Amino acid sequence: MRRANVVRVLSGKQQKQILEIIGDRCAALWNAVQYRCRQAFFEGESVPSYGRLCSEFKEHESYKALPAHIGQEVIKKARKAWDSFFALLRLYRKGELKKPPRIPRYWKDRRTGKRFFRIVPVKASTSYSLNTRYLSLTLPQDLRAKRGDRLVLPVRGILRFAGVPKTLELWYDPAKKRWYAHQVVKVPEPERKKKPEKQAALNLGARVLAALAVEGWHHQLLFSGREVWKDFVYWTKKIAAEQARLNKAGRKTSRRLKKLYQIRARRLKHAFVALAAELVRILKRHRVTVLFVEDLTGIRDDMDFGPKNILVHNFWAFGMLRRLVAAACARVGIGVVASAPRGTSSGCAVCGSSVLRPVRYKAVCETCGCVWHADANAALNILLQGSSKGHGVEVAPRKPLSLRWNYHRWESRFASAAGTPTGAASGVPKVA
Ligand SMILES: [Zn+2]
Structure with a gap:
């Protein structure tokens, strides 16, 4: 490696x-x-x-x-x-x-x-x-x-x-x-622990950057993209202002413009690197050996939002997130398996019948009465498709745990609402 x-x-x-x-x-x-x-x-x-x-x-x-x-x-x-x-x-x-x-x-x-x-x-x-x-x-x-x-x-x-x-x-x-x-x-390849095999699945997206489902874990975990994109938009506006200024002066580029591009890319990467690190910490805590990650083609459906459709032009970001997740997993010896997207967001993770999407983030199954967070459902479906033994999660979907980016680390919404000092570890509960 x-x-x-x-x-x-x-x-x-x-x-x-x-x-x-x-x-x-x-x-x-x-x-x-x-x-x-x-x-x-x-x-x-x-x-x-x-x-x-x-x-x-x-x-x-x-x-x-x-x-x-x-x-x-x-x-x-x-x-x-x-x-x-x-x-x-x-x-x-x-x-x-x-x-x-x-x-x-x-x-x-x-x-x-x-x-x-x-x-x-x-x-x-x-x-x-x-x-x-x-x-x-x-x-x-x-x-x-x-x-x-x-x-x-x-x-x-x-x-x-x-x-x-x-x-x-x-x-x-x-x-x-x-x-x-x-x-x-x-550097030498880390030894990959193969047994006992435990699987997890990750669904990448824009609003929710990553949704994680772990075999046998009743919660799914969501990494919210909100703050990350807010920051991205902020710097994009700065870039646009600088470009306007240059246009007036009849110029195309400047050192300041290059710096702004750099800052924007680095701040985004910071959030992604931290996401990958947090993800790997959680996977290790659950002793996961294999992670299924959906191919990026599914993301395009999730991209029609944001001021001026900013994300459509920044598709590269998802490639970066995926690579960083794969690299972080490789470092600790967790296998990453790409899975082709096969309608992971359109079916119910419990009964498989097709779901309704009254609002973007919700998936409602009329057959079994489940109400899912759409991304949590998708992650469970990826787990089901990749795995030979089912996802091991009981029927009733629970509210997924959600982490958000505080420009420094990924913390649970609950932790930030309760005013937990930033020194505390993230709010993801330990496995019993
Ligand atoms: Zn169902």
């Missing part, structure tokens, strides 16, 4: 200049490789392979201006961009994508034509070293003051994952004007 450590790179004035020189050389090489590949593509020839590019660029000046393990990695990255382009193109031709993919681009500002730096990839762990305090890199030959000189940069952050170090990439964030180091480490 691969994980990434991310730390911020601090640099003095001189170190910063050196980083920028290296970054610019990477961009020069990237652009040269892209030029070669694009020409081949437009001429109808095959795009050269990584090995061929390496031998073609061996004597190239922008390749020779970099240490070999950086130069090779730039070429590899540039070639990989073509691999993903072709993969997307195949999907597009099969009709699985709406828009044709764009061919790999230059690292260059379109308006000014100026080259910009973005990433400095470093190939192997033998060519860099990273600890909690310093990152040290090989310098290009001409930038060394004396033999064996290295670029040593102080770093700030936590190395979350310990394991076998793999590649490292230095990323430049133009909005913050900062460098970050992303280190890939290989």
